[in-house]
Amino acid sequence: MRTFSSQDLQQQSGEIQRAAVSGPVIIMNHGKPRSIVMSVDEYRRIKQKAGEEVAPELERPRPVVRRVPMRDPLGYATSDLKSLALSMADAALSGRNKEAVRAEIAAVERRLGMK
Numbered sequence: 722m723r724t725f726s727s728q729d730l731q732q733q734s735g736e737i738q739r740a741a742v743s744g745p746v747i748i749m750n751h752g753k754p755r756s757i758v759m760s761v762d763e764y765r766r767i768k769q770k771a772g773e774e775v776a777p778e779l780e781r782p783r784p785v786v787r788r789v790p791m792r793d794p795l796g797y798a799t800s801d802l803k804s805l806a807l808s809m810a811d812a813a814l815s816g817r818n819k820e821a822v823r824a825e826i827a828a829v830e831r832r833l834g835m836k
Contacts, residue, residue: 724749795821796830 727750748756830836
């Protein structure tokens, strides 16, 4: 387990966070252990093993599952993502949907108040 001083915590917070991904990190203050920094995954594992509730904001996000294929504004079939990506790449390289893409970008910019 790695150890850092409280001064290190102020000056090297990024390094401490990276170290905490590999395992808990002890923060020392005046030669005594004061705190432990750990990854969210490790904290979640400990809480679950203890049978304690994990705060909802610490739960892993669940993947979004679409039951109905989304409608693409440019008319691409969205049910097969590999075919969709290949079709979009081909169209982008050939410039086939250039005007439709420009129109879609303009619509998004208007919705976001950019134009």
